[in-house]
């Protein structure tokens with residue numbers, strides 16, 4: 001049995017479904033996590049999910065991925081654009097990392113165009129809504145096969 005894929009969702013993503021549905025859609029985070037588990041299962045993989053509004057808690061979960069995960073999917077929310085601490089934690093991770101954003105961050109405000117996560121990610125998926133997470137799982141599964 002391989003180690004689970006760790007899936008991290010950052011600040012305010014607990015509000016998905018009701019938060020700015022015109023930008024982020026109406027799919028809830030629980031729906032996304034269930035979709036991810038089902039998609040991983042088709043590849044014989046499992047998932048372990050964390051949502052946190054707390055930067056330090058996210059850093060701790062990323063550190064755990066060093067030894068406990070086979071791959072990492074991260075939507076760091078607004079911390080994508082601000083957090084050197086999350087970048088430093090990700091740089092210590094050896095397993096493949098895929099960055100996901102529900103919205104197309106490049107079609108939005110300028111301050112969203114830069115992500116500290118992107119430089120350490122094997123790939124970046126944005127603008128495809130919840131489907132982006134399934135694509136990230138497929139990409140990790142292909143890398144791990």
Ligand code: DQA
Pocket residue numbers: 011012013075076077078079080100101102103104105112
């Ligand atoms: C987001 C994009 C970020 O700019 C924003 O702060 C979020 C969500 C997305 O999934 O589109 O919280 O990461």
